[in-house]
Amino acid sequence: MSIFDATRKHYNAAGVHPTTDPDNPRSQFAVDRYEDHLRKLIRPGMRALDLGCNAGRFTFAMEEMGAIATGVDFAEIPLRHAKKVAHRRKSRCQFNIGDMAALPYKENSFDFALLPHNIGYLPYQTLESLSVQLKRILSDNGIFVLTMQDQLVKSAGEEVLPERYDVQTGLIGGSRTIPDKGTYASPWYFWTVAFAKYIVEKHLPLEQVKQIEENRFMLVFCNKKG
Numbered sequence: 145m146s147i148f149d150a151t152r153k154h155y156n157a158a159g160v161h162p163t164t165d166p167d168n169p170r171s172q173f174a175v176d177r178y179e180d181h182l183r184k185l186i187r188p189g190m191r192a193l194d195l196g197c198n199a200g201r202f203t204f205a206m207e208e209m210g211a212i213a214t215g216v217d218f219a220e221i222p223l224r225h226a227k228k229v230a231h232r233r234k235s236r237c238q239f240n241i242g243d244m245a246a247l248p249y250k251e252n253s254f255d256f257a258l259l260p261h262n263i264g265y266l267p268y269q270t271l272e273s274l275s276v277q278l279k280r281i282l283s284d285n286g287i288f289v290l291t292m293q294d295q296l297v298k299s300a301g302e303e304v305l306p307e308r309y310d311v312q313t314g315l316i317g318g319s320r321t322i323p324d325k326g327t328y329a330s331p332w333y334f335w336t337v338a339f340a341k342y343i344v345e346k347h348l349p350l351e352q353v354k355q356i357e358e359n360r361f362m363l364v365f366c367n368k369k370g
C-alpha cells in the first residue's frame with residue numbers, strides 16, 4: 145500500500161472526530177490559535193483554499209473571515225460530512241476530493257492557500273510538488289500559509305526516540321489505533337521549520353515566519369509571477 149493510500153484509509157476509518165468536527169465547539173481550539181493571524185491576511189472576496197481540509201473547520205472559518213472558501217482532501221468520509229454541514233449552514237464553501245500531490249485546479253484559481261498543520265503527512269517531494277502547483281494555481285501576489293510544529297523542538301529533551309526513523313525518506317511514526325476500529329498505518333515525516341522553508345522558498349518567496357507559540361509556527365509565502 146502506498147503512503148498516500150495508508151493515510152487516506154486511516155482518515156476514512158477515523159471518520160469525523162469531535163475535535164475536528166466543525167459542528168462541535170471542541171474543534172474550534174485549532175482555529176482560535178491562528179484566527180487573529182489569519183484575519184490579518186484574508187481580505188473579503190479572496191478565493192481561499194484549505195489544503196487537507198478534513199471536515200472543513202478551517203474552510204468554514206476562512207469563509208467567516210470573508211473569503212470564498214474551498215476545501216480539498218483525499219478522504220471521502222470527512223469530506224462528505226463537510227458538504228452536509230455546508231448545506232445545513234447555507235454556506236457557499238465548496239469541498240473537492242483531491243490529492244495535494246496532484247491538485248485538480250487550473251491556473252490562477254485562488255488568492256490564498258492554507259496548509260493547516262498537515263505537513264507531517266507529506267513526503268519531502270510532495271511539499272516541493274505542492275509548491276510548484278501553488279505557483280501556478282495562486283494568483284499573482286497570492287499567499288501561501290503553512291502552519292507547523294518543528295519536530296526537533298518537539299522531541300528535544302525526550303528520551304524516547306520516534307517509533308522508527310527512515311534515513312532515506314525522513315519517515316517516522318507509524319501507526320495509530322482508532323477505538324473500536326483497529327490499528328492503522330499512519331505515516332508521518334520528520335519536518336523542521338528550516339527544511340519546510342527551504343523547500344517552499346525555492347518556488348514561492350518567503351514573506352515571514354511567525355512564532356505563534358513555543359513550538360507553533362506560521363510560514364507565510366507570497367507568489368510573485370513576474
Ligand SMILES: C[S@@+](CC[C@H](N)C(=O)[O-])C[C@H]1O[C@@H](n2cnc3c(N)ncnc32)[C@H](O)[C@@H]1O
Nearest residue numbers: 155164196197198217218219242243244260265
Ligand atoms: C489532521 S487532519 C487535519 C484536517 C484539517 N486541516 C483540520 O484542521 O481539521 C489531516 C487531513 O489531511 C488529509 N491529507 C493528508 N494527506 C493528504 C494529501 N496528500 N492530499 C489530500 N489530503 C491529504 C487527510 O485526509 C486528513 O483529512
